[in-house]
Amino acid sequence: MIIRKYGITLQRLTEADIELVRHHRNSELIRKRMFYQKLITEEEQKKWFQSINNDFNYYFLILHEEKKIGLIHGNIESYETGISRGGIFIWEPTAMQSHLPIIASVCATDLLFFLVKIKRSLAEVRADNKIALEYNQKFGYQIVEALSDDEKYVLELTPEIYLETAKTIREMVKKINNDPSELSWNDVELPREKPAGLYDNLPSHLAEYIKFKP
Amino acid sequence: MNNIGEFISTLETEFDELAPGTLKPETKFNDLDEWSSMYSLIIIALIDTEYEVTISGEDLMSISKVEELYEMVKLRMKQ
Numbered sequence: 001m002i003i004r005k006y007g008i009t010l011q012r013l014t015e016a017d018i019e020l021v022r023h024h025r026n027s028e029l030i031r032k033r034m035f036y037q038k039l040i041t042e043e044e045q046k047k048w049f050q051s052i053n054n055d056f057n058y059y060f061l062i063l064h065e066e067k068k069i070g071l072i073h074g075n076i077e078s079y080e081t082g083i084s085r086g087g088i089f090i091w092e093p094t095a096m097q098s099h100l101p102i103i104a105s106v107c108a109t110d111l112l113f114f115l116v117k118i119k120r121s122l123a124e125v126r127a128d129n130k131i132a133l134e135y136n137q138k139f140g141y142q143i144v145e146a147l148s149d150d151e152k153y154v155l156e157l158t159p160e161i162y163l164e165t166a167k168t169i170r171e172m173v174k175k176i177n178n179d180p181s182e183l184s185w186n187d188v189e190l191p192r193e194k195p196a197g198l199y200d201n202l203p204s205h206l207a208e209y210i211k212f213k214p
Numbered sequence: 215m216n217n218i219g220e221f222i223s224t225l226e227t228e229f230d231e232l233a234p235g236t237l238k239p240e241t242k243f244n245d246l247d248e249w250s251s252m253y254s255l256i257i258i259a260l261i262d263t264e265y266e267v268t269i270s271g272e273d274l275m276s277i278s279k280v281e282e283l284y285e286m287v288k289l290r291m292k293q
Contacts, residue, residue: 007271097244099254099271131250138252172259176270 001210002189003060003111006103006177010060010072010111017061018049021071024091033089033129035152055201058112062090062104069095072104074112074121079203082119084112099176105139106166106173110183113159117205121157140165185209215265215291218284224264225280228256239281257283267291 003010013021022045024030031037040048052059052075059073070090077083088105090096112118123141125132133153140161147154163170174180194212202210215221222237229248236246243249254274261267261283267290269283277283 094275097249097251097254098275099251099258101251102255103271135250135252168259169255172255175262176255176258176268 001058001060001191003107003183003187004189005107005183005187006173006179007064008100008103008107009063010104010107011063013049013053013059013061013071015046015049015053017068018045020068021045021061024071025089027091030089030091033126033132035124035126053197055199058108058116060108062088062100064092064095064100067092069100070104072108074108074116074118076112076116076118082117083122084116084118084120085122085124086112087123099173101135102169103173103177106170107183109139109157109162109166110170111188113162114183115185115188115206115209119158121162123155123157125153125155127151127153138166138169215288218281221284221287222280224260225257228260229253237280239279239284241280242278243280243283244278261287265291 001012019042022040022042025034026039031039056076056078057073058076059071061068062070062072069092070088072086072088074084074086077085086108088101088108090101095101109121112121123136125136127150133155136155139157141155141157142161144154144156188209190210190212199210199212218239222239223234226232226234226237229246231248232246243253254271258269258271258274261269265287267287269286269290273286274283277286
């Protein structure tokens with residue numbers, strides 16, 4: 001699955017790129033912002049990929065002008081409850097403080113709320129990572145006190161609060177890319193052949209759009 | 215926009231925790247503690263509303279200093 005919108009590309013993570021992700025995920029800069037801070041081995045990375053390469057996990061490489069700059073994801077707890085847990089990390093230094101993380105966040109959040117139709121998005125942020133906390137709050141994420149503790153904040157976002165709080169952000173993203181349209185299935189490209197183990201058990205509102213020739 | 219000093223004053227109003235006079239023409243955006251991806255977008259929006267000049271995210275990525283942004287905006291205001 002590939003999404004091209006607002007000047008960036010989100011490309012579903014495949015096994016071919018997991019070593020690239022591991023390399024950047026193991027860098028000190030990225031690790032210190034993560035809950036799991038140990039170095040990840042090649043074997044662990046393969047096992048992790050096998051655990052997330054399914055219909056409940058949407059891991060996308062973020063590309064800008066053909067360059068892979070980061071990873072963004074949403075893990076869906078279940079399609080029935082409609083709860084997703086998301087995160088983003090950018091490894092390309094020139095992109096970290098640019099507009100690109102915001103565009104990737106808008107694309108992924110729009111995808112999950114308005115195409116995949118989840119009802120709540122959760123994000124976990126280290127309590128010492130104020131930048132990430134503020135970043136999420138600009139999109140409307142609110143701290144869920146009951147789930148947070150000294151080490152982490154758990155934040156929650158609904159589609160309604162997202163549309164209200166991130167209204168200006170979304171308008172700016174559209175404006176600077178000269179693209180006033182909302183993300184739609186027209187922006188989503190599927191592979192020619194159905195990947196093994198994927199898209200088998202989707203809810204009907206997704207199966208309607210995610211189709212492959214027999 | 216009469217001069218770079220006026221431009222800088224306008225920019226500074228967008229930063230919550232930046233004392234007036236902190237920004238200089240030679241200041242690099244990435245050197246500011248406050249600078250973030252969100253500010254990239256805020257500055258693009260500010261320039262659009264204040265000066266009716268459109269700069270893209272890529273434009274902003276191509277420069278590093280306040281004075282370079284000023285020159286870019288000034289040039290596009292003339293066009």
